[in-house]
Amino acid sequence: MKYNFDEIIDRTGTNAMNTDGFRQYIFNATEDMTFPFKDEEFIRMWIADMEFATPPEILDAVKERLDRRIMGYSQVFDPAYYEAVSNWMKRYYDWSFPKEHLETSNGIIPALYELVEYICQSDEKVLIVTPSYGFFKSAAEHNDLELVCSDMINEQGRYSIDFEDFEAKAKDEKVRVCIFCNPHNPSGRVWTTEELQRVGEICLRNNVWIISDEIHCDLLRTGKRHTPLAKLFPDTDRIITCMSPSKTFNMAGLMFSNVIIPNEALRDIWQARHYGFKNPLSIAATQAAYETGDEWLKQLKEYLDANFACVEQYVKQHLPLAVFHIPEATYLAWIDISAYAPQNVSLPLFFAEQAGVLLEDGHMFVANGEGCIRLNLACPRSVLQEGLRRISSVLVKEVEEVPVQV
Numbered sequence: 001m002k003y004n005f006d007e008i009i010d011r012t013g014t015n016a017m018n019t020d021g022f023r024q025y026i027f028n029a030t031e032d033m034t035f036p037f038k039d040e041e042f043i044r045m046w047i048a049d050m051e052f053a054t055p056p057e058i059l060d061a062v063k064e065r066l067d068r069r070i071m072g073y074s075q076v077f078d079p080a081y082y083e084a085v086s087n088w089m090k091r092y093y094d095w096s097f098p099k100e101h102l103e104t105s106n107g108i109i110p111a112l113y114e115l116v117e118y119i120c121q122s123d124e125k126v127l128i129v130t131p132s133y134g135f136f137k138s139a140a141e142h143n144d145l146e147l148v149c150s151d152m153i154n155e156q157g158r159y160s161i162d163f164e165d166f167e168a169k170a171k172d173e174k175v176r177v178c179i180f181c182n183p184h185n186p187s188g189r190v191w192t193t194e195e196l197q198r199v200g201e202i203c204l205r206n207n208v209w210i211i212s213d214e215i216h217c218d219l220l221r222t223g224k225r226h227t228p229l230a231k232l233f234p235d236t237d238r239i240i241t242c243m244s245p246s247k248t249f250n251m252a253g254l255m256f257s258n259v260i261i262p263n264e265a266l267r268d269i270w271q272a273r274h275y276g277f278k279n280p281l282s283i284a285a286t287q288a289a290y291e292t293g294d295e296w297l298k299q300l301k302e303y304l305d306a307n308f309a310c311v312e313q314y315v316k317q318h319l320p321l322a323v324f325h326i327p328e329a330t331y332l333a334w335i336d337i338s339a340y341a342p343q344n345v346s347l348p349l350f351f352a353e354q355a356g357v358l359l360e361d362g363h364m365f366v367a368n369g370e371g372c373i374r375l376n377l378a379c380p381r382s383v384l385q386e387g388l389r390r391i392s393s394v395l396v397k398e399v400e401e402v403p404v405q406v
């Protein structure tokens with residue numbers, strides 16, 4: 001079957017954050033915030049969900065469950081669920097874990113909040129690398145815990161971990177957990193085995209638990225392979241792995257993720273305190289994703305590869321002073337536009353008002369993202385091309401208007 005990623009799908013009237021939540025999320029504003037563009041005129045490149053239809057096989061599984069006509073309290077009881085997850089992990093990551101380690105959550109963000117609460121004492125700290133997905137900071141703040149940031153090294157747009165700094169911070173005896181993004185949002189790094197080994201060794205020898213957030217692990221450039229962090233440390237039970245098909249198959253609204261907890265004491269706390277009932281439609285969808293998603297994912301990756309090639313060519317031609325490298329993972333383009341960006345303005349507000357493009361910038365990724373914007377490329381190529389045109393039209397115009405020094 002050939003899936004149509006060029007199709008433009010109307011999302012208005014669907015309670016989508018993407019179309020209706022940007023004023024509050026990006027601008028911390030109310031619904032009466034106005035722009036020179038109608039909402040439907042925006043090119044939306046901000047929140048990380050896709051403009052592609054969720055795979056038909058997954059939607060069919062949801063419809064099949066609906067046809068059972070009773071939507072009662074539910075949990076994962078069917079062993080076929082674990083089989084589906086386990087088979088996917090074996091096929092894609094050559095990794096397996098015991099069934100009793102598998103818990104589920106109503107999304108990874110809630111799991112991060114809960115795991116940090118269950119692991120940390122009230123005077124302990126949470127370590128992350130920056131730039132970072134903003135909710136890693138929220139997971140510390142939600143629990144009134146101090147956040148410790150280790151800025152990544154940025155060498156002309158190529159990010160790496162500053163292991164000297166990372167280890168110095170992990171040695172702080174109050175640092176109790178590291179929330180680690182593998183692959184990394186927003187840089188798109190797929191960590192090498194050596195990098196993963198160093199992160200794990202530094203944390204484990206300093207008594208720092210690791211929550212490895214691997215939500216982007218299937219969204220790789222064709223040919224790349226994901227390594228779960230826990231796979232490299234089979235003898236420890238201090239690495240919790242969070243995964244979900246929600247990002248891979250555009251079903252984040254179904255709020256369902258897998259949390260693999262090898263530590264029995266922590267699992268007991270989770271089982272005692274986590275709200276265990278789940279949406280039966282989400283269970284059906286997630287199981288179907290892992291059972292039937294292979295071909296759709298293959299075609300999605302090919303389409304995204306082409307979208308990234310489009311961005312690379314466009315930036316080289318129209319924004320040659322910008323710094324962009326095709327990321328190894330995610331569908332997010334992280335572009336340093338410092339050479340063009342107007343100074344001392346909110347870039348999201350600048351692009352929304354001037355270009356009619358909704359995007360996120362480095363200030364939304366905790367720290368160490370100055371001058372960068374992040375573009376969601378999981379959209380039809382025609383939409384991407386219009387977004388790129390609009391972005392460069394205000395930046396190049398911005399550069400042209402700078403008065404020539406005489």
Ligand SMILES: Cc1ncc(COP(=O)(O)O)c(C/N=C2\CONC2=O)c1O
Nearest residue numbers: 047048107108109133185213215252257
């Ligand atoms: C690293 C990471 N963890 C967790 C989540 C959310 O997991 P959920 O609660 O949906 O299961 C996201 C979504 N990232 C988004 C969502 O919008 N913009 C982003 O960068 C993410 O990038």
